[in-house]
Amino acid sequence: MALRAHISERQRRYGAEVRRLRLEADMPVQEAAAQVGMRGPQLNHIEAARTGLDEKRLRLLAAFYGCKDSAYLDTLAAMGASDGKGWWSGYKRKVPTFALDLAELEHWAASGYLNYETFFIPGLLQTEEYMRKLFENGDTSLSDDQIDDTVRFRLERQRILDSPTEFRFVIHEAALLMAFAGGEAMRLQLAHLLEVWERPNVSIQIYPFSVKATPPYSGPFLITEPASRSLSTVVIDHPGASEFTETMEALEKYRGRFDDLSRLALPSGNAKTSARPTSGRDSWGVVQHVKHSMEMER
Secondary structure: OOOOOOOOHHHHHHHHHHHHHHHHOOOOHHHHHHHOOOOHHHHHHHHOOOOOOOHHHHHHHHHHHOOOOHHHHHHHHHHHHOOOOOHHHHHOOOOOHHHHHHHHHHHOOOOEEEEEEOOOOOHHHOOHHHHHHHHHOOOOOOOHHHHHHHHHHHHHHHHHHHOOOEEEEEEEHHHHOOOOOOHHHHHHHHHHHHHHOOOOOEEEEEEOOOOOOOOOOOOOEEEEEOOOHHHOEEEEEEOOEEEEEOOHHHHHHHHHHHHHHHHHOOOOOOOOOOOOOOOOOOHHHHHHHHHHHHHHHO
16 A cells, blocks of 8 residues: 555544554554554554554554543544545645644544634634735735635634534633724624624633733644544644644643633623623623724724
């Protein structure tokens, strides 16, 4: 079987998990490969994601390694059996490979999705006009066709909000006040945010300027959680680049950071309760106040 010329993040993760199972069992690669009728170099290629592994051999290896986590194995087997094709496939060579890998990871996020953003509205919650302003005013020069492709791609990503996945967003208050989009586009963006707020599977909190505690983390990140949370992935947004990481240490650290951010952020609130005179300050009320201020300035 020919080795892969391009390795997707899903394929890389699958191979890394196969390798992790073997290392945790303290099993030499030659001995493990022999258990499923393979040679050591073949298993090395699988662990490096240069080629795949059928489900029967995966489960045989897992049993040999002593892994009995059925939810984990079912999710891992499904990831390995996937052909990687989805709606994102139509955007190959139109958007960066990282974006394609992110869309595929989001496709597997059946359990949960955690996202913290500092200066921008999260991509899954953006309007088309906001996206266009974001890309037109960004530090990377994009052609009109590239902007069109990127906008269409991001709008298609938003379809996962229709899934039963639980989405949790913490957005810094600064993101509500950025001027790059212009007053009207920002007003419409905030109106859209309040509409999405009504979805039962979406929770939005605002991290206010008024927090006196030192923020537990200042940069944006997101966590995609498949059916087996141990197969979650952290996506860290660095200036000019982003990265995927899935070590248990990273997952625990960033889940803890998200929990801290959520704890320090204002409660979510909603249209029914936040408008009451007795209601305290909450996230819905902050967004509504900023939107109202923009309307008064028109």
